[in-house]
Amino acid sequence: MVLETTQGISSVQELWRHHTAVETYRQEFIALWRALALDALICPILGPALTIGYPGQLTSAVSYTILYNLLDFPAGVLPVTTVTSEDEEALKKYEGHYKDPWDKLLKKAVADSVGLPVAVQCVALPWQEEQCLRLMKEVETLTKREKPDNPGCPHK
Structure with a gap:
């Protein structure tokens, strides 16, 4: 997953899309961490x-x-x-x-x-x-x- 910078975000909708993308990435990262039993x-x-x-x-x-x-x-x-x-x-x-x-x-x-x-x-x-x-x-x-x-x- 590629995360975009918040630079240039000019609307609430864009900000929420960004936050959703971060949360998706976070959950993927946590799942991988757990799969590796760290x-x-x-x-x-x-x-x-x-x-x-x-x-x-x-x-x-x-x-x-x-x-x-x-x-x-x-x-x-x-x-x-x-x-x-x-x-x-x-x-x-x-x-x-x-x-x-x-x-x-x-x-x-x-x-x-x-x-x-x-x-x-x-x-x-x-x-x-x-x-x-x-x-x-x-x-x-x-x-x-x-x-x-x-x-x-x-x-x-």
Whole structure:
């Protein structure tokens, strides 16, 4: 299913068609989630924080969060590590997947990020906020256990 943007909607009827399409997509997504027998999901989140001036230029980079906002799924983001100098060195060699302007822009937007947190997103089905929070607690507990000497870790 293809969902259209709300930009350009000029009538109540068009808005209701859009809301109906979103709800149809939401139900299809929930059915697939259940068919896969998922309890919850850990997925990427853009990170670390983008350099000043770049967030407005990279709105497509937040697609991981936009999806769950659209679907009205409970989701939470938590830091799991921090950017290291080794990560910074690897970024210098990063060419991206498509070597397009977006890859180049993203590389600039996350440069000089040593010490900034890197996070993941935990997601659950609608009305399963407790499940989402429980998964977040598990991730937090595991990352504390694995990185107890990380001075940049916000969990100390």
